Each structure stands twice: as C-alpha cells, then as structure tokens.
Amino acid sequence: MVEVWRVQQWLERLAEAVSNNITLSLVILVLYIFYFFKLNGNRSRNLNLPPSPPKLPIIGNLHQLGDHPHRSFRDLSRKYGPMMLLHLGHAKTLIVSSPDIAREITTTHDTVFASRPFLTAARMFMYGCTDLTFAPYGDYWKQVKKVYAQELFSVNKVNSFRHIREEEMALMIEKISSSCLLQTPADLTSLIRNAANNLTCRCGIGIKRDGNSRFGEVAKEVVIELGAFAYGDIFPSLRWMDVLTGFRRRKLFKKVDSYLKQLIQDRVNQSKADEEEKDILDHLLQAQKDNKLGIDNIKALLINVFLGGDDAATTSEWAIAELFNKPSAMKKAQEEVRRVVGAKAKVHEEDIHQMEYLKLVVKETLRLHAPSPLLLPRYTSVGANVKGYDIPPNTTVLINVWAFQTDPEMWDNPEEFIPERFSNGGFDYKSSQNYQYLPFGSGRRSCPAISFALAIIEPVLANLLFHFDWKLPSDLKEFDMTEEFGSFVTKKTPIQLVPVFRPS
Numbered sequence: 001m002v003e004v005w006r007v008q009q010w011l012e013r014l015a016e017a018v019s020n021n022i023t024l025s026l027v028i029l030v031l032y033i034f035y036f037f038k039l040n041g042n043r044s045r046n047l048n049l050p051p052s053p054p055k056l057p058i059i060g061n062l063h064q065l066g067d068h069p070h071r072s073f074r075d076l077s078r079k080y081g082p083m084m085l086l087h088l089g090h091a092k093t094l095i096v097s098s099p100d101i102a103r104e105i106t107t108t109h110d111t112v113f114a115s116r117p118f119l120t121a122a123r124m125f126m127y128g129c130t131d132l133t134f135a136p137y138g139d140y141w142k143q144v145k146k147v148y149a150q151e152l153f154s155v156n157k158v159n160s161f162r163h164i165r166e167e168e169m170a171l172m173i174e175k176i177s178s179s180c181l182l183q184t185p186a187d188l189t190s191l192i193r194n195a196a197n198n199l200t201c202r203c204g205i206g207i208k209r210d211g212n213s214r215f216g217e218v219a220k221e222v223v224i225e226l227g228a229f230a231y232g233d234i235f236p237s238l239r240w241m242d243v244l245t246g247f248r249r250r251k252l253f254k255k256v257d258s259y260l261k262q263l264i265q266d267r268v269n270q271s272k273a274d275e276e277e278k279d280i281l282d283h284l285l286q287a288q289k290d291n292k293l294g295i296d297n298i299k300a301l302l303i304n305v306f307l308g309g310d311d312a313a314t315t316s317e318w319a320i321a322e323l324f325n326k327p328s329a330m331k332k333a334q335e336e337v338r339r340v341v342g343a344k345a346k347v348h349e350e351d352i353h354q355m356e357y358l359k360l361v362v363k364e365t366l367r368l369h370a371p372s373p374l375l376l377p378r379y380t381s382v383g384a385n386v387k388g389y390d391i392p393p394n395t396t397v398l399i400n401v402w403a404f405q406t407d408p409e410m411w412d413n414p415e416e417f418i419p420e421r422f423s424n425g426g427f428d429y430k431s432s433q434n435y436q437y438l439p440f441g442s443g444r445r446s447c448p449a450i451s452f453a454l455a456i457i458e459p460v461l462a463n464l465l466f467h468f469d470w471k472l473p474s475d476l477k478e479f480d481m482t483e484e485f486g487s488f489v490t491k492k493t494p495i496q497l498v499p500v501f502r503p504s
C-alpha cells in the first residue's frame with residue numbers, strides 16, 4: 001500500500017512543477033475551461049435570463065470589473081439595467097442595482113437567496129463554512145444565529161462591555177495626546193484600527209488584537225486571504241488548482257488553527273463564574289457544553305468576531321475623513337459633542353445618546369462608504385424567477401447598495417456629504433421599510449451586530465471630536481479621499497492629521 005506521506009510528497013512536487021511553470025499552468029487552465037464550456041453547453045437556451053453585457057471567451061465579464069467593482073457595476077447597470085447577469089470567469093453572478101429588486105431578493109425570495117457561495121478561503125478559514133457569515137442557510141445557521149442574537153450581541157451583552165470601550169478610548173486619546181504635545185501628525189488610521197480591533201477582540205476573547213502582536217499579524221493575514229483571488233471561485237471546475245497552489249493559505253491556516261486551539265484550551269481550564277465578566281468565547285463554550293456547537297465551529301465563529309472590528313474601524317475612518325473634508329460639518333459635530341459633554345473631562349456613554357448630529361454623521365458615512373458596498377454575496381442552488389427573469393441555479397447574487405445609496409434619482413447631491421439629509425428620520429438601519437439605504441444588508445442574512453458596531457463607531461468619533469481640533473500636516477496640500485477595494489472598501493492612504501488640544 002502507498003504510504004500517505006509519499007502521496008503528499010508527490011502532490012507537492014506536482015504543485016511546485018505547475019506553479020513554477022507558467023506555460024504548463026496556462027495550458028491546463030485553458031484545456032479545462034474549454035472542456036467545461038463544452039460540457040455545460042447552452043443549458044440556458046430556453047430561459048428568459050436578465051440582460052448581460054457582452055462577454056469574452058473564458059474570462060466572461062471579468063475584464064469589466066476594474067479596481068472598484070461597485071463603481072464598474074453601477075456604470076454597467078446604467079446601460080444594462082438594475083438586474084444583470086454577469087459571468088465572472090465561469091461563475092454566474094447576478095448584479096442587483098435597485099432597491100426594488102433588493103427587496104425581492106431579501107424579502108420575497110429570502111429563503112431561496114439566503115445561502116452564501118462556498119468561497120475557497122472561507123471553506124478553509126471558516127472550518128468548512130461553519131461560521132455565521134458563510135454557513136449555508138439551514139438548521140445549523142439558524143441555531144448559530146440564535147446564539148449570536150441572544151447571547152453575544154443582545155443589548156445587555158453590548159452594554160456589559162462598556163468598561164472595555166472606555167479603557168480603549170482612554171488609551172487612544174493618550175496616544176494622540178503625545179502627538180499633540182510634539183505637534184507631529186497622528187496616524188489616525190492605525191490608531192482607530194487598533195482601538196476598534198482591540199476592543200472587539202477583548203469583548204470576543206479577552207485579549208487585544210494589537211497591530212504588531214502575533215495574534216494581530218495572524219488576523220490581518222486572514223482578512224487579506226479572505227479577499228484574495230482563488231481559481232475555484234471564478235472557475236468552479238478549477239478548484240483543484242487551489243488545492244495545488246494553496247500552500248501559503250494552508251500554512252496560514254495551520255498557524256490560525258493552532259493559535260485558536262491553544263486559546264480555547266486555556267479558557268476551558270479557567271472558565272469564569274461571574275456572568276457579567278463572560279466574554280463571547282465563554283458563551284460559545286457554554287453552547288458547546290449544551291451540545292449546540294463543536295470546537296471547530298467555535299473557532300470559525302471567533303474568526304467572524306475578529307473580522308467585525310475592521311468594519312467598524314473602516315466606518316470611523318471614513319467619518320473622520322469626510323468631516324475633515326467638510327469644515328462646516330466638522331464644526332457642527334464638534335460643537336454638539338463639546339456642548340453635551342460640557343465641563344466633564346471625558347466623554348461618557350450616556351452623553352453619546354444625546355448626540356443627534358453625530359448619529360447623522362455615521363448614517364451619512366455609511367451611505368457614501370458602506371464597508372461592503374456589494375453586501376456579502378448570496379447564492380442560490382436552485383432556479384428562481386425574479387421580476388419575470390429566470391435566475392439559473394448556482395448563481396451568486398451581489399446587491400450593489402452603493403449604487404442606489406448614491407443614485408441621483410433617489411438622493412439630492414448624492415456625492416456630497418450632508419448628514420442633515422437624515423434629520424427627518426425615515427431611514428433606520430434595521431427597518432426593511434426603505435430599501436434605498438441598506439449598509440447593514442437586509443433580511444435574514446443582514447448584520448446581526450449593528451448595536452455592537454455602533455457602540456464602537458460612536459465613542460471613537462465622539463472622543464476624537466471632543467478632545468482635539470485637527471489640521472493638515474504642513475507638507476500636505478490636499479486630503480486624499482481615494483478608495484481601495486478589498487475585503488472592505490477602505491481609504492487608500494492612511495489619515496495623517498496633526499491634533500491640537502481643544503480650546504478649554
């Protein structure tokens with residue numbers, strides 16, 4: 001019998017040969033794609049499919065994606081309509097660009113489109129997609145969603161993390177104060193990311209996710225890997241190429257896995273008795289004792305929590321960037337924060353409840369800069385009919401909320417940052433009444449952590465506005481607002497501003 005390690009060695013040699021030889025890789029790629037084009041034929045001949053832009057052989061519409069897919073899709077939808085069927089490589093992808101069709105997908109046909117595609121990186125890092133984000137819709141997802149809603153992100157639980165938020169805010173302010181004394185620019189991007197990620201991870205697992213700690217490094221690499229290219233995601237028939245070429249991914253996974261294993265083991269040995277002190281990991285271990293979850297499920301769910309901090313950090317960064325770019329809004333927000341906090345030395349959480357303009361600033365930021373402008377991909381394994389069009393089985397669905405959150409037909413001066421546009425109410429994060437504003441998604445797969453996220457974003461902003469005024473470093477003439485598309489849409493260049501202590 002052939003020994004397993006020999007087979008492994010053989011596979012690794014083959015993989016090396018393929019990845020070192022571009023011509024061989026390309027020949028295999030082309031042969032496979034032609035084979036599957038032929039095999040699949042035109043199965044959709046009798047279907048009334050949504051309009052599609054012309055596509056190229058093999059790569060389909062991939063060349064039309066550009067650096068900012070949400071913008072390219074919006075431009076294409078102006079020509080081909082609010083429901084387009086694209087072929088990203090071999091993957092059928094429905095692009096939705098109107099609130100009306102978003103409602104159909106997330107409400108009328110919610111259960112049909114409630115799954116997620118099995119993305120290569122998610123399969124690995126989310127332990128076979130057993131986290132909440134990528135789990136296929138079904139009993140397991142429902143059970144995990146219940147644990148999240150009742151035990152992890154309930155209002156009481158979010159409130160119980162208040163001391164962590166206050167400590168992390170104090171640390172952030174202390175670090176900025178030293179830049180203030182030296183009159184050097186503060187790297188707000190990394191300060192905000194550190195604060196949001198430390199805070200999220202302390203609530204999740206009781207430890208920080210500092211940029212340069214071992215855990216911080218690993219978490220950062222996972223975020224990059226989740227947004228990275230994989231053959232199998234666009235050419236499902238080429239999934240085997242990912243197996244052959246995914247050494248780096250597997251190495252990283254081993255690192256993540258051993259880290260999480262140790263973390264869980266340590267916690268099992270010292271569980272906390274006090275309900276108030278329990279963090280997310282304690283609750284997940286309790287769910288394991290109740291036979292609701294396995295150890296690998298817990299690891300996957302913890303990764304979900306690490307990633308959430310990045311969403312909140314991205315939003316806080318964009319809010320500061322937009323305020324800096326619009327001095328009248330900055331002045332109004334600062335005046336409100338300073339009036340509400342008054343003579344106190346620091347911002348208290350009860351103060352934030354009274355900061356109405358600050359909340360409008362967050363809403364407007366999420367309109368222009370939803371961290372996931374295409375939401376998270378949905379997937380249907382069965383066919384469906386939406387607005388008279390046939391959606392074939394095995395189609396991924398991307399809802400381009402950015403397109404309708406910036407549509408001039410729905411918003412006045414849509415490119416401009418105007419927090420006041422939300423002052424009449426009418427747009428709630430959770431309400432599904434108005435589908436033209438959906439930064440947290442909609443329906444059963446919408447974000448379960450809205451209050452948790454706002455409880456990070458609002459204190460970060462209130463503290464930055466209360467303690468400091470901000471000015472451009474002397475060597476900078478302009479403030480760059482370019483976007484970068486990755487796992488989230490972030491600001492391309494870090495925010496470097498010089499802090500000045502607020503006038504007393």
Ligand code: HEM
Nearest residue numbers: 132133305308311312315376440441442445446447449453
């Ligand atoms: C500004 C902050 C955030 C934004 C804008 C945001 C946005 C989103 C969006 C758009 C989705 C997909 C919705 C859909 O497919 O319809 C989502 C799902 C999700 N979010 Fe958030 N999120 C934020 C913060 C967080 C945080 C802090 C956490 C956790 C710590 C979190 C955990 C999740 C999870 C687990 C899902 C998957 C839900 C499912 O598939 O059932 N999010 N979020």
